[in-house]
Each structure stands twice: as structure tokens, then as C-alpha cells.
Amino acid sequence: MEGDDVTLREQLFHHRVRENLICALLFAGLYIVAYLIITHYRKSAEYATDDDEDATVNKIALWLCTFSLSVSMGAVLLLPISILSNEILLSFPHSYYMQWLNGSLIHGLWNMVFLFSNLSLVFLLPFAYFFTESEGFAGSKKGLMSRVYETAVELLLLSLLVLGVVWVASALLNGTTARDSLYDLWEYYLPYLYSCISLFGVLLLLLYTPCGLSRMFSITGRLLVKPRVSSSVKSPADVYESITSCLLFSEMRRKASPWQRNLGYPLVMLQLLILTVVCILMVCFHVLELLFDETALPRGMEDPPLGAASFSMFGSLGAAVQIILILYLMVSSVVGFYSSPLFVKLLPIAQDTTLTQIIGNCVSLLVLSSALPVFSRTLGITHFDLPGDFGRYNWLGNFHIVFLYNVLFAGLTSACLINTLTWAVQRELIRAFGETLYVLFGLGPMFGTLYFTHIELSCVYGLLRHRSHTGAFGEISFLKENV
Known part of the structure; x- marks a missing residue:
């Protein structure tokens, strides 16, 4: 009996080590990619300064931005990895080489991305900005630690300000329950704060994804029309x-x-058109599901049942379409975000982007990417229920909010599609073929x-x-x- 307990503990230990090792390797790869992206856009003159102190501050801020960008890429890949893992387990249910792929690993990835997203948005990126702008307290000895102390004080004041604003908003919405939440900082305040940030990101996706679709159609149309x-x-x-x-x-x-001239551009336009139409049809079908089936509402789950059933009624083909649509919507939202007049100045330029602009881009991409899983599930692009803290948002279970959100997205996307797919583009598309x-x-x-x-x-x-x-x-x- 004691030997069985030892064997069970050893198995749990090996599973935990294996999951942590896989997560570490995944984030290490994402960190390398994020570092290459940031070094491609950063202004090299900021890191070639004669002042060693400023160079050290810029390098620390760059590392924090790289970490945040890697978390953003991880948030984008959460749903595709989960859907792909489920299809692999369905195709190879008894494979010895697929035993490492399980619900515990996927659940750990979701929790890790949620934790790092909170950490980056609340502490790391504000610290990076204040650190680059700090000069030390007046009258104190100049040096790196003086700038660290000033940054810590500014970050503390900002945290207290945000804490007060969120607590007042919670008190107005939830009444007496908000009084107890002030003492439950980790279990209530941070998830509630992240819920507000995620709601803001979902609203940004609702606004800028149709704009991004319109922008991509416009660019492709310019290449197509004489x-x-x-x-x-x-x-x-x-x-x-x-x-x-x-x-x-x-x-x-x-x-x-x-x-390329007669077939390349028309095929790109045709692919964009097919993906957009499929996305609109899926959202319209989800609207009908919401009207007749209350289980269609997004909900959270503690342990994702991977390998039990496909997340699409069309099997592996439908799952592949879901992955493509999720990535397509993310690209569209980024294109629409950087095409808007409010954020067009944030658009990074190769070898000419300041560190402040890099921090702003990391914040924007992190807000958009962390809202992507909620955005995709709310629109019914996938039926994968959000695990962990991603499924604990109160507004996800509100029928009126989810229904109105789907209707607005379908209407805005259809309007942008009709507006950009002009007669000239249609005529040139037919002419090109x-x-x-x-x-x-x-x-x-x-x-x-x-x-x-x-x-x-x-x-x-x-x-x-x-x-x-x-x-x-x-x-x-x-x-x-x-x-």
C-alpha cells in the first residue's frame, strides 16, 4: 500500500515537472521571437549612448517589453493550441507519444498566461515606462537605485489610484459585496481588474476588427484595380x-x-472574401443558437475535457477552419487598430521606433491578445469553453450583452464588406480571372x-x-x- 502511494506521488511529480518544462520551452521560444521582433523595430541609437546608466535602464525596459510581447503571443495561441491538441488526442487516443498532451497541461498554460498578463499589465509595463522616465528624487544621490526607488513610489501611487477606481466601480455595481472585496486582493481584485481590462479589449476588438477587414479589402482592391x-x-x-x-x-x-499578376492578387482577394463570409455566417448561426439554446452562452470550466469530442460539428476540417478564423480575426484587429486615426502614430517603424512607442505597442497588443479568447468564444467561432479565470467574467453569462455583441459584430462586418467590395473591385476581380x-x-x-x-x-x-x-x-x- 505504501509502495502504491510512493508510485502515485512519483507520477504526480513527473507530470508536474514535465508540464513545467513544456511551458518553459514554449515561453522561451516565444521570448526569442518577441526579442527578434522588438530588436527589428527599436531605435538603435537609444542603446548606443555613452551613459552606462541610461543604457542599463533601456535594456531592462526592453527585457520587460519582450516578456510582455511573448505573453501576448502566448495569449493569441491559447485557443489554437487547445483546439489542435483536442483534435490530436481524438486522432491518436491511445498513442504512447501523446500521453504528455492532456487537460492538465492546457489548463496550466491558460493559468500561466492569465497570471503573466495580469503581471505585465499591472506592474511590468508601467514599471518599464516610469523607469525610463525617472531621474531620481531631488536631492538624492544620482544612480540606478535612485531611479528604482522613484519608479517604485510612482508605481505604488498608480496601484492605489487604480485600486480605488476599481473598488468604487465595483461598489456602484455590486453594492455591499464590494466592501469585502477590498480585503480579498488576490482572489477578487486582480481578476476583477483583469475582467475590466478584458471587457475593454473585447470592445476594442468589436470596433477595430471590422475596420481591419475593410482596410485589408481596400489594400487588396488597390492592387487589383487598374x-x-x-x-x-x-x-x-x-x-x-x-x-x-x-x-x-x-x-x-x-x-x-x-x-502573380493575373492570379495572385485575385486569389488573395478571394481568400479574404471567403474567410469574411464564413465568419459572418458563423456569427449569424451563433445568434440563432443564443435565441433557442441557453447553453450556447460562454461559460467557464475547471478541467478542459480534451479528447472527448471535437469542438466543431464538421470534425477536424471544422477545427482547422476555427483556428484559421481566430488568427484571421486577430490579424484584422491589429490592422484596424493601427489604421485608426487615434493609434496610427503608434505604428512601429523598422529601426526607428522609440522605447516609449515600444511600451505603448506592447500594452496595446497585450490588451487585444488577452481579449482574443473571450472574443472568439463570445462570437461562437469556437465552442471551447474558457478554462480557469478566463471563464469567470460576470458579463459572459449575460444574455443581452452577448446577444447584442454578436448582432453588432455581424452588422458592422457586413457593412464594411459591402462598402469596400465596390463594383470596380468586383469588375477587376472578374477581369483578372x-x-x-x-x-x-x-x-x-x-x-x-x-x-x-x-x-x-x-x-x-x-x-x-x-x-x-x-x-x-x-x-x-x-x-x-x-x-
Whole structure:
């Protein structure tokens, strides 16, 4: 009997060590990728300073930003890893090599991402910002520790301010239960604070995901539609810029292969269209589920039952579609976020992004990525119930909030799709697939020469038309010298 207890304890010990080792290897890989991304965008001049103290402060802040970005990538991969693990266990239920993949490991990953997300948002990223801006208390001895003390005091004051605001908000919403929550800091305050941050992130995803879809359709549509000189330009500088971009686009299209020119861009547009339509249909179906089945509401679970059943009615194919849609929505939200007028200045530039901008980008990406699992489950993209603290949000069980959220997302996404998929884009999409027939039958070079000659003549015609209206006779010689 005692030997059985020892064997059981040894198994539990080995399972725990194995899970911690897998989590450590996963986060180490994500940390390396995050470090490569940040070093690609950071401004190198900030780390080549003669002041050793400033260089040390910048390196510490960079490490904290790298850790936060790796947590963001981990939050994005939570649902895809969980869905993929479930399908692997369904395909190989008795495989010896898949015994390490279980619900305990997935649950540990979710809890670890939740903990590190709280830690990064509440402490690490604010510490990194205050640390880079600190100079030490007035009258104190200058040095690294003086800046650490100032940063710690500022962080403490910020924590007290946020604690007071959240406690007042909780008191207004929950009444007398908020009085006891002040003494239960770890079990109530931090999850409640993260719930508020997650709700804010979900609202940002609701706003910027349709905008990102619209932006991607617009960019692909510009690559698809023939370049034309805009008739709305007034000044010679504007018409020069318009014609220069027109000729540059013509040159890029000429250098492209016939397959890339006639099939690449249309296929990208078609893939975006299919993914968006499938996403809208899944959300509409989830709206019907909410009306007729109360179990369709998102809910939490303590131990994810992996390997019991597929999370999609279409099996492995449906699970693959869910993973693609989750990643597609995340990319769309990031594109929409950086395309908005409020946050366009945060857009990182290679080798020219300041440390303050990097911190702001890490905060933004962490808020968006930590809300992605809740966002995907609320829309019904997947039926994987959120484990751990991700499923403890009070508003997830509110039918009116979830139903209204789904309706708004479907409406906004449909409106953006209708607005960006113009008749010009549809006509060029059909034309591009029609031109593919010419390429297949060997008429591509002849047709391409005629097509590009038509583009260049239209550019020159636009310039002459502008000159006849504005009298800018020197524009032709200006273009000859500069284009």
C-alpha cells in the first residue's frame, strides 16, 4: 500500500515537472521571437549612448517589453493550441507519444498566461515606462537605485489610484459585496481588474476588427484595380504624386510574373472574401443558437475535457477552419487598430521606433491578445469553453450583452464588406480571372503588353487633361526630369 502511494506521488511529480518544462520551452521560444521582433523595430541609437546608466535602464525596459510581447503571443495561441491538441488526442487516443498532451497541461498554460498578463499589465509595463522616465528624487544621490526607488513610489501611487477606481466601480455595481472585496486582493481584485481590462479589449476588438477587414479589402482592391490618375487633385505637386505612383504601380505590375499578376492578387482577394463570409455566417448561426439554446452562452470550466469530442460539428476540417478564423480575426484587429486615426502614430517603424512607442505597442497588443479568447468564444467561432479565470467574467453569462455583441459584430462586418467590395473591385476581380485564360492559352505576353501600354497612356492623358485645366505647361518637362 505504501509502495502504491510512493508510485502515485512519483507520477504526480513527473507530470508536474514535465508540464513545467513544456511551458518553459514554449515561453522561451516565444521570448526569442518577441526579442527578434522588438530588436527589428527599436531605435538603435537609444542603446548606443555613452551613459552606462541610461543604457542599463533601456535594456531592462526592453527585457520587460519582450516578456510582455511573448505573453501576448502566448495569449493569441491559447485557443489554437487547445483546439489542435483536442483534435490530436481524438486522432491518436491511445498513442504512447501523446500521453504528455492532456487537460492538465492546457489548463496550466491558460493559468500561466492569465497570471503573466495580469503581471505585465499591472506592474511590468508601467514599471518599464516610469523607469525610463525617472531621474531620481531631488536631492538624492544620482544612480540606478535612485531611479528604482522613484519608479517604485510612482508605481505604488498608480496601484492605489487604480485600486480605488476599481473598488468604487465595483461598489456602484455590486453594492455591499464590494466592501469585502477590498480585503480579498488576490482572489477578487486582480481578476476583477483583469475582467475590466478584458471587457475593454473585447470592445476594442468589436470596433477595430471590422475596420481591419475593410482596410485589408481596400489594400487588396488597390492592387487589383487598374491605376488611374485621380481627377480630384488640384495642385501640380498632387498631380505629380498621383502620376508617379501610377507609373510606379505600372512598373511593378510589369515586373510581376503573369501568374502573380493575373492570379495572385485575385486569389488573395478571394481568400479574404471567403474567410469574411464564413465568419459572418458563423456569427449569424451563433445568434440563432443564443435565441433557442441557453447553453450556447460562454461559460467557464475547471478541467478542459480534451479528447472527448471535437469542438466543431464538421470534425477536424471544422477545427482547422476555427483556428484559421481566430488568427484571421486577430490579424484584422491589429490592422484596424493601427489604421485608426487615434493609434496610427503608434505604428512601429523598422529601426526607428522609440522605447516609449515600444511600451505603448506592447500594452496595446497585450490588451487585444488577452481579449482574443473571450472574443472568439463570445462570437461562437469556437465552442471551447474558457478554462480557469478566463471563464469567470460576470458579463459572459449575460444574455443581452452577448446577444447584442454578436448582432453588432455581424452588422458592422457586413457593412464594411459591402462598402469596400465596390463594383470596380468586383469588375477587376472578374477581369483578372478572365485574363488567366489568356495566360493559359499562351496569349499572356501579347495581352500584357497591350494592357501596360494602355495604363501608361492613361497616365499621360491624365497629366495632359490636368495641364489643360490648370495651365501648368512646365509639368511635362518636370516629369521628364524626375520620373
